[in-house]
Amino acid sequence: GKTSTHAVVMAQLYIKNQCYGVHSFIVQLRSLKDHSPMPGVTVGDIGNKVGLETNDNGFLAMDNVRIPRENMLMRHAQVYPDGTYRKPANSKLVYGTMVLLRATVVSESATNLSKAATIAIRYSCVRRQTEAKPGELEPQIIDYVTQQHKLVPQLATAYAFAWIARYMMSTYHALHADIESGHLGALQELHGISSGLKAFTAEMSVSGIEVCRRACGGHGFSAASGLVSMYKDRLPSCTYEGENTVLYLQTARFLLKCFRQPSITPSSMSYIQVKLLPGARWGVKSPEDLMKPILLVEAFEHRAQRTIKSAAQFLESQISQGLDTSEAMNRSGIEFVRCAKAHCYYFVTRNFFQSTAQLKCSKEIKESLLTLGVVFALNGIADNSGEFLEDGFVTGTQMEFVRERIQYCYKQLRPNLVGLVDAFAFADQSLNSALGAYDGDVYNRLYNWAKRAPLNKTDVHSSYHKYLRSILKSKI
Template sequence: MDYLSDERKKSDFDVEAMKVAWAGSIQEFQLSDRMAKLVANDPVFEKFTRPMLGRKELLKNTLRKSAHAWKLIIDLRLSEEEAKWLRLYVDEPAYTDLHWGMFIPAIEGQGTEEQKKKWLPLAKKMQIIGCYAQTELGHGSNVQGLETTATFDTRTDEFIMHSPTLTSSKWWPGGLGKLSTHAVVYARLIVGGQFHGVHGFIVQLRSLEDHSPLPGITVGDIGLKFGNGAYNTMDNGVLRFDHVRIPRNQMLMRVSQVTKEGKIMQSDVPRQLIYGTMVYVRQTIVADASKALSRAVCIATRYSAVRRQFGSRDGGPETQVIDYKTQQSRLFPLLASAYAFRFVSEWLKSLYLDVKQRLEANEFSTLPEAHACTAGLKSLTTTATADGIEECRKLCGGHGYLVSSGLPELFAVYIPACTYEGDNVVLMLQVARFLVKTVSELGHKKPVGTTAYMGRVASLMQKNSAVQTGKLIFMIKTQTCFLYVTNQ
């Protein structure tokens, strides 16, 4: 008996309309659906055997998939949007994520026109493979504390990249361990013996002939990570420099420049642009949270409909576990959260577009509030999603502990989101600081966006609610709603 189709028949909403609401528009639904089918029907992208592969075979498998995806993108002339969806459905952390998601955007955002003209065509044709080398063994959240140095040598017009301590080793960059040929390396700029802040530098790591590390460069893989397949398809790496020289024009100079005489110049490009990029990246993390949580909820919901336990009368079938209140009170808030995270990520996208327009017009007043919104929502949604996936696993009883349920791998591959791009606890402290600052400035500064209500606090305090009971209504068509439901 097919319990699932029975359950599906009971739905009292328009499932096709919901698909479109989830995707954002009929066009976006069709695009993503087309790419999903392309991947699902291609045997190269099979992922069933992944958790059984040894580490070496895992990495080879990833290389095979990436190369095949790249071939498809070229052969089928896929747009960048289509390629993004294709990579998403391949559903495997890979060096290409960092190449397309961090290395190229770093050059686009921080490179001069000349630098973009030189490096982007190479990168976009994948004639070079890039990674993003920021985090060090000793420094994650405290970017200003990075220890790698880039010392300018006026005599040769070069920077000398160096790792002065063990803790200055670059540690974690995805794609670095085995595959990248180049990296954007963040280092302390030293000119004339003076420290001039942390900046990005394009550094070649490996030979384009035989892929061996260049002189002065020590590079390797940092070892196994949580889970069977999970992030072990990614070659997160360690990197050390022993006085490696690069030409001056490989410092990313859109914002700050070093002249060949060793002078530091600032362009009129606002530094705040970096925050714009942060808003963008964190908005995609919120969108990814909804995707990951919805997958876990989908597995747990289907299991709860099929699984029966207790309550049999007269030899009849037992009760579906989805009909138990203890199951519902744990599962349904997560289902609601997955939708809420989806729609709030759309709102964040519009917030980003607004911030971007304002930045281009040199208008920075809404940036702190936008930054606080994305920091807070990144922290909230990734924490809830990581915990929610594990809760879904427990909702599948013993079966959730098997890799074949899909949940252990989903958890293992998702949880770094609580740490990367801003540790969730550190981000919440930033939000708290912003809120306290906003309140303390109320007298002379008008609060904006989500904090605008604070400007009306005096009148709000005088209003009393006459509401006696409440009912939570979930509006699927108003995609801009910000709704977070918990069972606490």
């Protein structure tokens, strides 16, 4: 872009006409004297983009640019002065950094969705609309069930992602030593888990932020909501650090590998080895049963097992039709993505209840968190109901229980919604929202924010004198 003097460039390494694949090199882009581009270097800004406007995203072309050998990043692979190439201890070690970056995306997805839920829920408790009973005060919009159905699931998802982000980070650090010492199993596991979870959390966080923004109605249109720049800045997270679909496919490959090879299946994914019982049925007998984490997790586990198995069978059927592996994999892409998502849902749901169970807090707080977990799980079932109904594991009657219980949970949670977002403890400065500030003084903040807009510096804008006046005064 316009700022960097040096770049780390991923490029093919050739020594004496032999290609050794992609390696990393430090390349000087601009003079340290006057910042002008180095000879052979064409560099510039890529122009406007969907978000992250302040990032200096650049384009770069190089024509006969020479760099010294020492500029190669040689922690893993090395090139000696005589041109000898030394392979890295393991070619997959570089994945370690990617795992960490993905864990960071998971974490940021959680934080931003939490902020969005905070803003929209606080606003919905201040905003009143549509006289329900003649003469009475208009209800707070949070009391509309359709509004609850938009926002409470986002709050539940925010908590779910906060738990899974914590899990990802601690697992990464726990396994990091293993990886450094070349223990590949841990790396495979981390790569397999983190790929899908990055895609899953980025996707749901971004769509959740937009649900929150729209739930603020016309005020969500204004950047004063704080949700506009948040949304735009998070959109690219579905593309960077591994495009989401590509990442789901990575996770699916790992799942299928585990499915076929019990020996490499890590303990966190041992459910894959459990045999699917034909005719298995969900043990839910009443709406009350849906408050039991074990039954909820069971439903997601079954769905993940079933979709993994069916993806494996689909792939085999493609291969048995005579397709080569790469084309068979391509044709199985949709099934692969489906089972990866099912796995992520299972993983995040299970982790929600495990984390809540371990929490040291009052009975009341634990109960609220548990209910949030139930909301996350039940909406996961309702939103993907076909995947649970298709093989008869869940019945139509049970699905009615699910929908009934979702509304029941909203009602239970209603008095604690503000408490549950206050618990994130975001400072007003960090929310940067006229709608979501702690004091709820929405309308004054909105008005003051608008007054500060550049166009309002003068009552009559310069465009009036430049263009409008002559049009208005003309006699057309």
